[in-house]
Amino acid sequence: MNTVLIILASVLAILFIVRWITMRKIKSTPMVDDHENILTLSDKNFKQQVKNRLVLVDFWAEWCAPCRLMAPTLNEIAAEFKDDAFVGKVDIQQYQSLAQIHKVRSIPTLILFKNGKEVKRFVGVKSKEFLLKEVEKQR
Numbered sequence: 001m002n003t004v005l006i007i008l009a010s011v012l013a014i015l016f017i018v019r020w021i022t023m024r025k026i027k028s029t030p031m032v033d034d035h036e037n038i039l040t041l042s043d044k045n046f047k048q049q050v051k052n053r054l055v056l057v058d059f060w061a062e063w064c065a066p067c068r069l070m071a072p073t074l075n076e077i078a079a080e081f082k083d084d085a086f087v088g089k090v091d092i093q094q095y096q097s098l099a100q101i102h103k104v105r106s107i108p109t110l111i112l113f114k115n116g117k118e119v120k121r122f123v124g125v126k127s128k129e130f131l132l133k134e135v136e137k138q139r
Contacts, residue, residue: 031068035075039088043095050113054085054138056131059102059109061093066125067108073128077135085135114138 034040039049041057049055058074060067078087092099092107102111102118112120112134119138122131 032071035078037078041088041090051116055113057088057111059090059104
């Protein structure tokens with residue numbers, strides 16, 4: 001019985017330490033500047049920017065570590081897109097009304113808009129390959 005308790009306590013301690021290290025790494029992820037092709041969306045320009053286009057919109061916040069992890073991926077995607085698809089970003093701290101309108105409950109949330117209508121929604125960190133594949137399905 002004592003051996004089982006020692007093993008269980010050791011496993012829990014290891015899991016706690018791994019989680020703590022992982023969270024420190026995520027929180028220390030630096031902010032990355034947006035690529036020049038990324039659309040900065042606001043409550044004033046949102047409808048116009050997603051109208052008659054295919055736009056992958058990232059709902060994010062500066063304090064969100066997973067959002068910071070997604071930034072380099074979105075920069076790479078924006079660099080690859082030509083004039084037929086775009087990447088946009090909405091800072092939910094500044095434009096809370098847009099987050100409410102689009103029912104964003106957690107971040108990062110990426111919504112793919114086609115001609116102003118939501119066609120797909122992705123929550124959490126996603127790979128470049130996954131996002132490109134999903135965008136390609138809508139072209």
